[in-house]
Amino acid sequence: MIAYTLNFTNIHSTAAPPEPHSESSVPSRSIPRSRVSIRNVEIGGDGFVVIAGPCAVESDEQIQASAELVAAHGVQVLRGGAFKARTSPYTFQGLGLDGVKLMRDAADRCGLPMITEVLSERDVESMLSFVDAFQVGSRNMDNTALLKLLGQVDKPILLKRGFAATIKEWLLAAEYIVVGGNEQVVLCERGIRTFSSETRFTLDLAGALYARQQTRFPVVIDPSHATGNPQLIPPLAAATLAAGLDGLMVEVHPHPEAALSDADQALTPDLFANMMEQLRRFASAAGRPFAR
Amino acid sequence: MIAYTLNFTNIHSTAAPPEPHSESSVPSRSIPRSRVSIRNVEIGGDGFVVIAGPCAVESDEQIQASAELVAAHGVQVLRGGAFKARTSPYTFQGLGLDGVKLMRDAADRCGLPMITEVLSERDVESMLSFVDAFQVGSRNMDNTALLKLLGQVDKPILLKRGFAATIKEWLLAAEYIVVGGNEQVVLCERGIRTFSSETRFTLDLAGALYARQQTRFPVVIDPSHATGNPQLIPPLAAATLAAGLDGLMVEVHPHPEAALSDADQALTPDLFANMMEQLRRFASAAGRPFAR
Amino acid sequence: MIAYTLNFTNIHSTAAPPEPHSESSVPSRSIPRSRVSIRNVEIGGDGFVVIAGPCAVESDEQIQASAELVAAHGVQVLRGGAFKARTSPYTFQGLGLDGVKLMRDAADRCGLPMITEVLSERDVESMLSFVDAFQVGSRNMDNTALLKLLGQVDKPILLKRGFAATIKEWLLAAEYIVVGGNEQVVLCERGIRTFSSETRFTLDLAGALYARQQTRFPVVIDPSHATGNPQLIPPLAAATLAAGLDGLMVEVHPHPEAALSDADQALTPDLFANMMEQLRRFASAAGRPFAR
Amino acid sequence: MIAYTLNFTNIHSTAAPPEPHSESSVPSRSIPRSRVSIRNVEIGGDGFVVIAGPCAVESDEQIQASAELVAAHGVQVLRGGAFKARTSPYTFQGLGLDGVKLMRDAADRCGLPMITEVLSERDVESMLSFVDAFQVGSRNMDNTALLKLLGQVDKPILLKRGFAATIKEWLLAAEYIVVGGNEQVVLCERGIRTFSSETRFTLDLAGALYARQQTRFPVVIDPSHATGNPQLIPPLAAATLAAGLDGLMVEVHPHPEAALSDADQALTPDLFANMMEQLRRFASAAGRPFAR
Secondary structure, eight states, X not given: OOOTTTOOTTBXXXXXXXXXXXXXXXXXXXXXXXXXXXXXXXXXXXXXXXXXXXXXXXXXXXXXXXXXXXXXXXXSEEEOBSSOOOSOTTSOOOOTHHHXXXXXXXXXXXXXXXXXXXXXXXXXXXXXXXXXXXXXXXXXXXXXXXXHHXXXXXXXXXXXXXXXXXXXXXXXXXXXHHTTTXXXXXXXXXXXXXXXXXXXXXXXXXHHHHHHHHOSSOEEEOHHHHHOOGGGHHXXXXXXXXXXXXXXXXXXXXXXXXXXXXXXXXXOHHHHHHHHHHHHHHHHHHTOOBOO | OOOTTTXXXXXXXXXXXXXXXXXXXXXXXXXXXXXXXXXXXXXXXXXXXXXXXXXXXXXXXXXXXXXXXXXXXXXXXXEOBSSOOOSOTTSXXXXXXXXXXXXXXXXXXXXXXXXXXXXXXXXXXXXXXXXXXXXXXXXXXXXXXXXXXXXXXXSOEEEEOOTTOOHHHHHHHHHHHHTTTOOOEEEEEOOBOOSOOSXXXXXXXXXXXXXXXXXXXXXXXXXXXXXXXXXXXXXXXHHHHHTTOSEEEEEBOSSGGGOSSSTTTSBOHHHHHHHHHHHHHHHHHHTOOBOO | OOOTTTOOTTBOXXXXXXXXOXXXXXXXXXXXXXXXXXXXXXXXXXXXXXXXXXXXXXXXXXXXXHHHHHHHTTOSEEEOBSSOOOSOTTSXXXXXXXXXXXXXXXXXXXXXXXXXXXXXXXXXXXXXXXXXXEEEOGGGTTOHHHHHHHTTBSSOEEEEOXXXXXXXXHHHHHHHHHTTTOOOEEEEEOOBOOSOOSSSSBOOHHHHHHHHHHOSSOEEEOHHHHHOOGGGXXXXXXXHHHTTOSEXXXXXXXXXXXXXXXXXXXXXXXXXXXXXXXXXXXXXXXXXXXXX | OOOTTTOOTTBOOOOOOOOXXXXXXXXXXXXXXXXXXXXXXXXXXXXXXXXXXXXXOOOHHHHHHHHHHHHHTTXXXXXXXXXXXXXXXXXXXXXXXXXXXXXXXXXXXXXXXEEEEOOOGGGHHHHTTTOSEEEEOGGGTTOHHHHHHHTTBSSOEEEEOOTTOOHHHHHHHHHHHHTTTOOOEEEEEOOBOOSOOSSSSBOOHHHHHHXXXXXXXXXXXXXXXXXOOGGGHHHHHHHHHHTTXXXXXXXXXXXXXXXXXXXXXXXOHHHHHHHHHHHXXXXXXXXXXXXX
């Protein structure tokens, strides 16, 4: 028989389940902020954190070049997809656990912590010794079986908002993790699905701000999936910082035109460099620590 | 190690993966219709099939009374939830496998096949010997890990449309099942999430018709979750039949006021009886076999 | 100076303003139904009424052929657009008042009442002697200045639901007409704007049913604008009848391929004839008078 | 007869209609920016412009106090509603032309230009000598009759995005003004209607950026109507500036708790002062002129 909850090497000592948040309460600054550390990188403190990397891990060379690129500009956490949630089963599904290992190597060589998405309950255990944090994608925000399992893991979980989830549903999805004993939750807004079709999704910056008022968890923004338009990412990154949110997750590719997935969505190295430079100026104006 | 794909007793002999459907093709009646049998009940043929039962299995008495009620009115398949996908981890999560077994007994005593929702990859195997068909809920339509696993099962899969999924995404989710070798897919429209808040979701009857034109799979409608309003269910059931769709899935409870979940959404026995009577008249006018 | 409220030849004697409907009340069948007559055609009684015609009046020949086509199949009211609400100012804007007059002639020759859309406060007076009913389009549902003016007219007003309006907003828009003294309001659901892009809009049949429960006004459905797909119109027309709504408004063109606007949305004469035939059968099964 | 296009005292000399914008073109910075002046206040240049005032003009005292408040903090343009687009005809409809005159007086005494909403074609002429700019509200973005009329006026038009309008539809609505000869258009994003209900609407900051890339017109943001939540307005104002947009329109009331409409949406004087202070810092970091 399978005993998922027993044979984790990294199992969280299950404390008493915390009190659920009240969704009906009015926004309050009195909720103590939670600080979540992906290895040595603290999210939810004073600083503004940038998580960056390619949409998908494609090869050793590609993820290595990506890690070097983002590290060179002060990014604090490497991202990349190994298990890919694709709309069609007939498209590239990612390199799987091999991709996770390639990413681990690249991150280590650049001295970065790394985060990658988990799609299946059956992959949690095997990924556990390679990743610094798990990402739950928008399409799995309602996968309560996966969330419950991640509640037993002692690693941070970046929980993307379902693209049709209300703020209340998002916060309750976080509770599915918390109820198992894992308090290390980072929320990530990545765009909601609306009638508006000129951007891929509609980035709900106001919703992210509201979520942050309603909960103790840090909230970061992913403008890459929200818009699918690299030209819009730098101004939205600056907006994220100015609005006082905790960080940013963006897709950047050393050679976007050759990417195996979401090729037209990734920042080019040039746009990325400009964005980081602009963020540095606004962070300084806001008095917030930024980058490495 | 876990080898989900090996130890199913009911494993499907994996055929060559079928050609994917082309989503760009114009609607065509020339796609040969697929007929899916839940035991002896054929969905997708000439007849109009009704699947009914309570939102959740609550007790032996309740599911037994429910099965008797629906059987008495000619319903062909019993439905009921044992593993419940709830928004909050702090609400009733269902009776789990015990609920599945109670439902199996009730169905058998009334001579009905039964269908229930699966939430976790880890439950598929244990449910396999009890259920006649698996339901994948709206919140798991994008759970590709679960879909791939169900592609290896030799049971019909009722795939609800994600409440924010396009028709194309819904049909491609079905392909995640088909690609594993399981062609027994029934599509179920259950309402999409829109700005409109006077009904719980917005039933997309036109989308269901369009989906049926684009694919070979039968398409049924769930007006209970779409509206959350029992007064609207009978006219929408009649509309479903008149529009030429393949069937209906509704929630009915012997005592709705005492239901443990979605209490205000279930048909009362009286509304249910009237609905079945009206459906019988329209089925006759449309020349379609109806009920047992 | 302009005194719009004085020089109408057809002015309604202003009665005391009626009580507003309460939107918070639960659905009730006890609201007495309103019956609205477009000349001799009663909407909101036992019968099922079909309003049909081309998207736009294009020429004397075209509107005459359209009127003959719809009259031949028993349609009770002729529709057609003379003032057209187009997204772009650089596309065909309709024939204006000349189009209204052509339509009046065609309707008279076929013995049909007619309805057409009004776009501007400044056109109400000049249209008044030619039309049997005014249509307010989806894009003008919130044009309260126009609604207030139509409240002073003694002609029926078909008020389309704004494609982003809640039911409550729709019913309150109707009150803007009623408050001026004109109780002859027919509501028309024509699809709402959602993320779903495979149909032009999302037909909200459940919302239309809910609206009918909440108000005394008749409710009809326009599946042409809702879907933009002629293949979907006949099944949705049948669904409208089976659901118990009051009528249907559809676009049909004698030669759709040559239409100046919405060419790909109009029913062909063949599809239209089949639809009317099928409606006749369902109306008979439902015991409802149908067609002329 | 009415000859709206003739008897304006301020009539625009009708130039040849400009070329329509191409919506299919890729975003380009090469479109020359249009600069629109509301009297002496230029929108669309280097500076960041703040337009502020109460939701509605309620009395001489209230609009005077509002004008003094906003002027004291460096706001460049006074806003306020005299003709109010209310959902229900049974609620406060505004003071009408009397409100416009009160606002004119208050603006003059504080040396500010002013802008107010026009709801009816029949009010354009009488408002013309009192206002510095016309606002077209979200609910009238599709009122093409009104837009065409405003195309003949020689005053700036602030065109709010319809809350269910695509960017393309918004830009084409602007063309309805331009085609008449009035190039002085400012676009204003004020939130779109989505499923998300925790904020009143969903502010589409990315859409506003995209619109600005696609057109020559300045683009400003209204976070008051977008969120209906004063706590969210200051961070969204900072985001607007950091994202590089042209300005801001916000509601502020000297005594929000006593406001006759949208009382819970207005900034308090304290929140407003803090917001202006923060904007000043970010404007300085961005090297943009700000406030008077």
